[in-house]
Amino acid sequence: MCYKVKMISLQSAIAFKEIISSHSKVMIISHERPDGDSVSSLLSLRELICSINSAEVTLVSSNGVPKAFRFLPGAQNILSDxxxxxxxxxxxxxxxxxxxxxxxxxxxxxxxxxxxxxxxDHHPKNDLHKLSTLNIFDSSAASATEIIYQLINKLKVQINPNLATMLYTGLFTDTGSFQHPVTTSGVLKAASELLASGAKFKELRQNLTYNKSLPMLKLWGLVLERIKINKYNFAVSVVTKEDMEKIGANEDDLAGVVNLLESIPECCAAMLLVEVEPNVIRGSLRSNKSKIDVSGIAKLLDGGGHPRAAGFTYNGYVKMDKDGWKVL
Ligand SMILES: [Mn+2]
Structure with a gap:
């Protein structure tokens, strides 16, 4: 059987090893409001770096680690500043x-x-290459941990169960539990190898799938109740800060609900609008069933992301008219 496996070149892996070997105080930083892939990437990259060099490694992600990912070994050491x-x-x-x-x-x-x-990184519109000494980039990778997994394999680093769990978590979350179109045979092969290396699937399932509190589900209920289908066949819903306060939930509790909006067969994309502060709207966009590049829409509003999953923050408010919810 021949698997189509995306590859980070051996040359990139060697360049990575060289640069890590010649530095002793390393900071690894992922994106703000981190998701499963960014938390897992921080943790697995530290494991990789520490296997190359006895460097001091500091992990940073502004806003701290969401509760769902705190089960990952070492997550408590991720700083927010x-x-x-x-x-x-x-x-x-x-x-x-x-x-x-x-x-x-x-x-x-x-x-x-x-x-x-x-x-x-694996974001298609990455501009950090202009600033970087070394750019390890594959926009076809399903998750950043898929790239790290390839680096680890190229550098022949041993994968223990903790490291396997971190790498698997990034794959699992960025592919929407292996459902999004980025779930290639290469992704499933990597996932299979990581399970064979001892990835703690039971723990992961417990923390990522069976983790929903009552306020969280009530908030999801409100999101579903308010769905409108707009004239572009986008399923759109809205949550305000006041809704979250009334229910006793917070923004973290909305992680994943936008994917449910997409499950209506006639909808080609989904958008969830969340009022995080008065006059500050955060939008999440998904288009896993269609070819609509939602990162283009997010970019119009000064945001970014992937073609199938993107987001933006907008100063304004949300209103409903005959065409559905609108950001104004
Ligand atoms: Mn990612």
Whole structure:
């Protein structure tokens, strides 16, 4: 059987090893409001770096780690802030652009002060390559952990059950539990190998699938109740800050619900609008069933992401008219 496996070149892996070997104070940073892939990428990259070099490695993700991912070994050590002077190498992972780190100004300053940058990513519109000393990039990878898995294999690093769990979590979450179109035979092969290496699937299922609190499900109920199908066949729903407060839920509790909006057969895409602060709307877009590039829509609103999953933050409010919910 011949699997189609996407590849990070051996040359990239060797360049990665060389740059890691010559630095001793490393900060790895993923995107703000981290998801499963970014948390898993931080943790698995630290394992990889520590197998190459006895460097001091600091993990940063602004906004902290959502509850669902705190079961991952080492997640409690991920910081939400850092001091610039402490590092000689920055590794950005799973960040479509510098702004997504949440610390663009500070990192730019560090780069001006000759701190090296390695970028590891799978977002198609990544612009960090312009700033990086080394760019390890594959927009066809399903998750950033898929790229890290390839680096690990190229560098012949042993995969223990904890590392397998981290890598598997990134694949599992960024493919929507192996349902999105990015779920290739290569992804399933990697997942199978990671299970064989001891990935703790039972623990992962317990924390990521059977983790829904009563307020969370009530909030999902409200999202579903408010669905409107607009004239473009997008399923759109809305939640306000007041709704979340009334139910006793928060923004983290909405993770994953946008994928449910897509399950209506006649809808080609889904959008969830969340009022996170008065006059601040966060939008999540999905188009796993169609060829609509939702990252293009997000970009119009100064956001970004992948063709099938993207987001934006917008200063405005939401209103409903005869065509459904609108951001104004
Ligand atoms: Mn990702």
């Amino acid at each position: 850092f001091l610039c002077g402490d590092f000689d190498l920055v590794v950005t992972v799973d960040c479509g652009d510098l702004r997504r780190t949440g610390f663009a100004g500070r990192i730019s300053k560090m780069l001006d002060n000759k701190v090296a940058l390695v970028n590891v």
